[in-house]
Amino acid sequence: MAGDSVKARNGTMVAYTGQMNFKKMSGGGDGLRGMVTRRLTGEQMEVMEVKGQGTCYFADRATEVNLVRLNGETLYVESDNLLCTEATLHTGTSFTGLNGMASGNGLFTTKVEGHGWAALTSKGPAIILRVSQGMPLRVDPGAYVAHTGNLNRNLKSGAGWTTLIGEGGGEAMQVEFSGEGLVYVQPSEKMTFGGDV
Amino acid sequence: MSYPPQQPPYGQQPYPPQGQPYPPQGQPYPPQGQPYPPQGQQQYQQAYQQTQAAMQMPPQGQFGAPLPQAAGGAGPTVHDVNSLPVNDNVNPYAFSVDLNGSYYLQKGKMIAYYGEIRFSGIGRGVIDQMLERNFNSPLHASDWVVAEGRGKLLLADRAFDLNSYDLENGNLTVRSGNLLAFEPTLQLKQSIIPGFLTLIGTGKFVAASNGPVHFVEPPIRVDPQALVGWADCPAPCHHYDHSYMHGLIGGLRHLTGLGGASGEEHQFEFIGAGQVLLQSTETLMAERSVGQVHAEAGVPGSGVPHQPGGHGGQQLPNVNVPGLGNVNLGDLGRRFGF
Known part of the structure; x- marks a missing residue:
């Protein structure tokens, strides 16, 4: 860093060299409107602005850190998984609809837009899977981390009457991505409602 | 019995670790004074020279630290249905199955898949017949799921290390919690040692472990x-x-x-x-429940359906x-x- 700034989740700085200032940004650093939106949507994120000269290291509970370069695209990421972004990126919330709720990820997700680097955390290194026309991808909601590109999310339910009597396939909830884009999955599953059925 | 110990523990084709956008182990942080997207690619790649020797090398420069020009704005290893490995590890923590037919897996270990795959609980319909062939004891079968169809299936378990093993007309006994998935050509039997399962036959299975x-x-x-x-x-x-x-x-x-x-x-x-x-x-x-054994004289573990901790029979007999x-x-x- 040379005088520029980085937005990072609160408490994720582990070490730095040089001169750094840490400033808490209220409401996810999206301004007043963003703050209100975040409050309302529950997709809350404690964010700080780090500014200064030198090298600053971020980490979170020894999870893997994955760098994503954005060139004007939009990255949709679970707020739990967003570690830090360059100041050139804007964050916001986006509505995922009932899909998110049913899979236990909440109704809203965090949107990152602009040009620059974003760092995502994942339990185990994230695997990047390409989705293209005619090649949809289905993901366990607990393993989903983020996605970019022009993708449709659909909830696919494999639950049938056997699920009710406890003989389900264990993968009753899947999120289907179709369109063009990339999906980041982690080799681990968060505890979600969907992962448990 | 082919149990090649000389085989690299993550399968025949080592995953390309240098493709990961995180700095590899041994060099946890980029050298000081460099901006975060590390330019020190050469060093990173050297650290993996040994593992790379045996596998087909992607052209240098394609992997390594993510390049700002990377298409799609993503890190360098982007997998799609064709580039995912066939029955091998994607990285130490995820395993890709090229499914054409059926595969048994523990409940809830699928993280993603391409193609048409159905997951059904064991114990009904046609699957019941497979069950008879592959499980000796129907009592623990409810922990298992059959994946049927065609496509690429990614498996992972709480970011534990995964390894695949080939058995050729052999037998292997494994702790019940560690077994993740296996080919239907293998038979799964409950070991007489409480908390362990035995696989018999020829085929591939995937097991998880804490560390390599x-x-x-x-x-x-x-x-x-x-x-x-x-x-x-x-x-x-x-x-x-x-x-x-x-x-x-x-x-x-x-x-x-x-x-x-x-x-x-x-x-x-x-x-x-x-x-x-x-x-x-x-x-x-x-530990996974392996099912209860019949309470019968001479059967170890009978009447003790599940011993927590996994080392059943550790105590000396009480006299x-x-x-x-x-x-x-x-x-x-x-x-x-x-």
Whole structure:
């Protein structure tokens, strides 16, 4: 860093060299409107602005850190998984609809837009899977981390009457991505409602 | 029996680790003074020279630190249905199955898939017939799921290390919590050792471990918590450090901790020819129920459906001294020579 700034989740700085200032940004650093939106949507994120000269290291509970370069695209990421972004990126919330709720990820997700680097955390290194026309991808909601590109999310339910009597396939909830884009999955599953059925 | 210990523990085709956008182990942070997207690619790649030697190398520069120009704004390793490995690891923690037919997996271990795949619980319809072929005991079958169809299936388990193994007309016994998935050409049997499952036949299976797996050959004594499984050799026996635990002093030491107990007085001992699989931590994976055995005389573990901790039968048989009650005195009595 040379005088520029980085937005990072609160408490994720582990070490730095040089001169750094840490400033808490209220409401996810999206301004007043963003703050209100975040409050309302529950997709809350404690964010700080780090500014200064030198090298600053971020980490979170020894999870893997994955760098994503954005060139004007939009990255949709679970707020739990967003570690830090360059100041050139804007964050916001986006509505995922009932899909998110049913899979236990909440109704809203965090949107990152602009040009620059974003760092995502994942339990185990994230695997990047390409989705293209005619090649949809289905993901366990607990393993989903983020996605970019022009993708449709659909909830696919494999639950049938056997699920009710406890003989389900264990993968009753899947999120289907179709369109063009990339999906980041982690080799681990968060505890979600969907992962448990 | 093909149990190639010389095979790299993550399968025949090592995943390309240099493709990961995170800095590899051994060099946890980019060298000082460099901006975060590390330019020190050369060093990173050197760290993996050994692993790269055996596999087909992608052109240099395609992998490494993510390049700002990367298409799609993503990190360098982007997998799609064709580039995902066939029945091999994607990275140490995820395994890709090229499914054409059926595969058994533990419930809830699928993270993503391409193609048309159905997941059905075991124990109904046509699957019932497969069940008969592949599971000896229907009692633990509800923990397993059949994936049927065509496509690429990604498996992972809480970011534990995954390894695939090939059995050729062999047998392998593995801790129940560690077994993740197996081909239907293999038969899954409940071992008479509580908490363990035995796979018999020819085929591939995937097992999870906490840290990479090491293969060692008997004779060897291993720590109970580090044991993942064993192949071909006779089932292990308990071994106690006799001199340390023997007699009055040993008993006092054991009970009070005075004089120090190293915590390593008890081991599993393996003899004969075969392979023993060890994990590199002593953190056990949560045990899966393997099903209850019929309460019957002569059947080990019967009447004890599930022993937590995984080292069933660790206690010495209690021989109670008449009149002294049942408070573990049999053990004590032996120790102190009552």
